[in-house]
Amino acid sequence: MSRIKTVAGIAGALMLIGAWAGNPAGAADTKLEQLKAQGFARVAIANEPPYTAVGADGKVSGAAPDVAREIFKRLGVPDIVASISEYGAMIPGLQAGRFDAITAGLFMKPERCAAVAYSQPILCDAEAFLVKKGNPKGFKSFADIAKDPSATIGAPGGGTEEKKALEAGVPRDRVIVVPDGQSGLKMLQDGRIDVYSLPVLSINDLVKKANDPNLAVIAPVADAPVYCDGAAFRKGDEALRDAFDVELAKMKQSGEFAKIIEPYGFSAAAAMSTSREKLCGAP
Numbered sequence: 001m002s003r004i005k006t007v008a009g010i011a012g013a014l015m016l017i018g019a020w021a022g023n024p025a026g027a028a029d030t031k032l033e034q035l036k037a038q039g040f041a042r043v044a045i046a047n048e049p050p051y052t053a054v055g056a057d058g059k060v061s062g063a064a065p066d067v068a069r070e071i072f073k074r075l076g077v078p079d080i081v082a083s084i085s086e087y088g089a090m091i092p093g094l095q096a097g098r099f100d101a102i103t104a105g106l107f108m109k110p111e112r113c114a115a116v117a118y119s120q121p122i123l124c125d126a127e128a129f130l131v132k133k134g135n136p137k138g139f140k141s142f143a144d145i146a147k148d149p150s151a152t153i154g155a156p157g158g159g160t161e162e163k164k165a166l167e168a169g170v171p172r173d174r175v176i177v178v179p180d181g182q183s184g185l186k187m188l189q190d191g192r193i194d195v196y197s198l199p200v201l202s203i204n205d206l207v208k209k210a211n212d213p214n215l216a217v218i219a220p221v222a223d224a225p226v227y228c229d230g231a232a233f234r235k236g237d238e239a240l241r242d243a244f245d246v247e248l249a250k251m252k253q254s255g256e257f258a259k260i261i262e263p264y265g266f267s268a269a270a271a272m273s274t275s276r277e278k279l280c281g282a283p
């Protein structure tokens with residue numbers, strides 16, 4: 001009995017010391033403390049410039065990772081380590097603990113907001129179609145593609161454009177999952193798809209690099225809203241998300257946020273004009 005008391009006594013003393021030191025002995029390690037100890041945050045990206053990009057040297061850039069890297073640094077997490085993932089695999093990967101956050105331009109939509117803990121908005125953009133010069137089939141909306149029984153559209157797997165095409169009534173067999181921007185560009189150039197859809201800034205980046213006069217961009221897509229992403233954290237990691245948001249708000253206020261994202265073509269004002277609450281609640 002005394003042994004238990006002695007043990008209880010020591011534990012009690014530790015609790016008192018810990019509580020006094022502001023870190024109650026036995027308190028669960030917070031996620032942020034874990035990341036600080038780990039020395040980096042594992043983030044999911046797609047490698048879709050200017051949102052996210054991996055250089056030939058393996059260096060990760062793009063507006064989303066650049067903002068995240070800066071904020072994690074301010075939180076005491078020195079760096080980020082990125083893994084390329086298909087959009088549709090990002091949330092399952094986060095939930096399975098493969099990533100500590102998604103920093104990829106994963107647009108906020110109610111069904112995603114139900115699955116993850118989003119930060120406040122970071123990157124906003126409309127949707128675009130990449131088509132052959134002259135837009136021969138006159139596509140201006142996802143509904144136009146649905147109406148043309150011969151039309152096929154390429155889009156990222158699990159991405160917003162795939163979902164918008166299906167919701168507009170394009171049959172599954174006319175919505176082609178495309179792994180990345182270069183593949184989508186090639187498939188369009190080879191006539192294997194009639195349209196390739198990504199956000200405006202991603203399509204513009206592809207067109208600029210393609211240097212192909214036989215391409216045209218239709219933007220904004222008529223039946224798609226402007227979307228905004230946020231950094232996405234696992235449900236349960238809201239304390240980390242909130243700490244991220246405190247630093248994000250300071251950077252928005254100081255102008256440092258604009259300095260990071262606007263050279264990539266994004267608008268700081270657009271992100272600051274909306275909120276997670278609005279974007280997650282929208283139909």
Ligand code: 6CS
Nearest residue numbers: 051105106107159160161
């Ligand atoms: O959030 C999404 O689903 C979309 N976001 C980007 C940045 N590109 C394509 C993707 O479908």
